[in-house]
Amino acid sequence: MFTTGSKLLLGSTALAVVFAIVYGVTAQGTLGVFGLLSAAVALGLIAGINIYSGDANVSVDDTAAATVAAAARQAPTGSPWPVVGVAGIALVMIGLVTTSMVTVIGLVAILAAVIEWMLQAWSEHGSADEAYNGEIRARLANPLEMPILATIFAAIVILGFSRIMLALSKVGTVVAFSVIAAVVLFIAFLMAAKTAVASRTLGGVVAIGVIALVAGGAVAAVSGERDMHVIETTAALAERGQCGTEPSEADKKASQTVAAKSNQAATVTLDADGSLSVSVPGFSPSAQSVTLPRSNPNNVLFRNQSDHERRLVIDLGPSGDSESKTLCTALVEPGAVQLLTVMFDKPSFAVEGGHRFTVPGVDTAVLKVVVP
């Protein structure tokens, strides 16, 4: 009555129930218990179907096959999966004392070994015909194996290339990959020129390429990434207290336009006469103050109508442990605009001197900010 497959599934069902109870008592996590009980129900259902269908094993319907079939008499064929499983267990042990990544690789190896070993054992008992057994194994396993193998292959290629690219200098990367691309093109040309290419030759070339890629990637990963140049931002500028008139790297490639769809709380304009004015819908343009809410990002558009490159600066006052926090735009070209997003932690009355927009280099450009 109980076939090999149904025993496995019933055992798994029982195990899932036990795990659910143990997890529920120890971790007291309802989600985990729910998941494990769901797994138990699913496994139980499959076990029932398995028992009903006789494990889809021809020997159930054809009992003679079980005794006369060659597969029934032959010893099981050699399999690498027990070794992979043991290696996985070893990796899990090593990972427990080193790093979690090794444990994950070990668990994946154990999972792969269990599944593949079960598939092999199941297919070997499919019939007396070895070719047929191989075919049913392929039909079941290939849809699972092929995408996984393709993903692993793609990951190796991407990882290998990316490590090499990150390790080489900018010029070195261009030269190296130009050469690699030329070699690939040359080999492909040679193969295309031949009327027939043996699959063994093709496989060998691909294998050499993959080995070279993996080796190159490993060497590059060990040697580490090249020094990356980080483009400076206005935030770094403000942190160093350099929101002044001097141009910096942060100003070099700063955008001088703002998308039409941007949504600003106010538009602050530096006029040609050196004064700052603010425009807010519903209010007449003001040269004195603008009211902006607290604890909320305010997008302020800075429009430079003067003849020189200028930046808008605001001192937000003390914030957390720091004594004062400054924000600024990059240098804005004459006639250009830029957005400054400001968030006030404290109301104006709590900051000595209040909040003010200023423009370095233009002493007359001061605009009071009221934060209720």
Next chain:
Amino acid sequence: MTFHERTNVQTSEPMTSVASVSSDQISRSRRPVLALGAVIGAGVVASSCAAQAPQDTWSPAGENAQMIHNLQWPIFAVAGIVGLIVFAAVGYAVWKFRDRGQPIPEQTHGKPALEIALTILPAVILAVIAVPTVSTIFALADTTDTECVVNVTGQQWWWEYDYPIADDGSICGFMPTAGNASPIITSGQMVLPVGTKVLVRGTSRDVIHSYWIPRLNGKKDMVPGRVHYLRLETDTPGIYAGQCTEFCGLSHANMRMEVIALERADFQKWLDNELKPYQAPETAAAKAGETVFIQQCARCHQINGLVDPINGELVVSAPDQFVWSGAAPNLTNLMMRNTFAGATWDLLSPQCRARVWEAAPEEFGERFLEGVTPECLNTVDLREWLRNSPAKKPMYADAEMLEVTDGKTRGMPYLALSEDQIDLLIAYLLERK
């Protein structure tokens, strides 16, 4: 006989006699069902009638809502007539050609004249409707005639209002009697002068909310990082209720708002009262309550002008360090409001609330400006709120929920106040008006 068999049956038997008999039998058997359906339908329609409907979209109380009203009536009429015609045609077809066992009639495909007519007719109706619709949309988006600006900021689950100061020192076109203006910031109830074109500049601090005072204008979504504009105006003093209309989390249903419209003279009084300096507590209980407030409440709630007696410095709240939205209601003149906790509960007892809500327009301002007196205070809800606010208004008080917000609360946390502390706090807050 299956459907497919029936489609191929050709019968010479006249259908009328069969149809008439079965129709009669069916109608007799279905009469009780139809009667019950009619009663339920009438009940559903009748349930939409309410004697007191403060959020009725069909009773506009201002120019903007009136514009919408003028648009929705004819469109409702046109849509209603079209709907009736469609339902009648469908009903007729369903009844006339119902299944009586007859063979499926000959099928016809395509009737160009009918199809063109049924395309052109709706297009013409929509084109006609589009003209006043687009015109109204543009009129409602106009910001050039603004006389008063109010910044409105939504957060879970209350609305904050602040009144910017114009260059001439006025607020909403009113000059403070005492001289210099400072920003007014309040919550729950937005106070406006009647006959004034108000522009709401709205945004949100956390998630999308939607501001809607049905009797004054349509709804407007308030999206974080964006500023949205909404016109409000009314000529009649009174309270106009609203409700957040964009699902915004656990207490979305408890996120309400009210607009208080005051006569211009009354608005001036309200404005002057809001701008008056901090009044030190008078009674002993209130003084002790001030200490409790500084210790328990002031880290999030601001009361303008409150000075810490220990160090003599202004007490500055820091809700950005404790609350996910970064804000908590300013309680400077709490007892000049009629509501608390996102305008969900009344600060006034039911009798006193009715006295304000049901006041005639000419008496409304005076009654509203009385604020909350000790006799009128709704101590039941306020005490429950102070005792355990997350129990009264769901606000993610679960510690596990706070992990995603870095320990910051959404709304007011449980403060474990003793009954004595609550008594003192109420005594102190009662003087905040």
